[in-house]
Amino acid sequence: MKGDNMSLEYRDFEDFLMERCMLENPMVLDDxxxxxxDDWIVNLEVDDWLKYGDMYAKTKRGVK
Numbered sequence: 001m002k003g004d005n006m007s008l009e010y011r012d013f014e015d016f017l018m019e020r021c022m023l024e025n026p027m028v029l030d031d032x033x034x035x036x037x038d039d040w041i042v043n044l045e046v047d048d049w050l051k052y053g054d055m056y057a058k059t060k061r062g063v064k
Contacts, residue, residue, distance in 0.1 A: 016059065021033075
């Protein structure tokens with residue numbers, strides 16, 4: 001997505017998803033971020049998982 005300031009290095013897919021969640025929901029306060037993320041991730045649709053998987057894979061291209 002345009003305007004995303006995504007890091008190119010993530011510890012793992014969960015770390016990537018946490019950043020995506022926070023970028024797409026900037027109104028969430030830091031204190032609420034873990035509970036919000038838990039709710040967000042369990043409500044993802046299959047298409048969302050595929051989209052985020054593809055996005056994550058692009059961050060890993062060229063990484064050995």
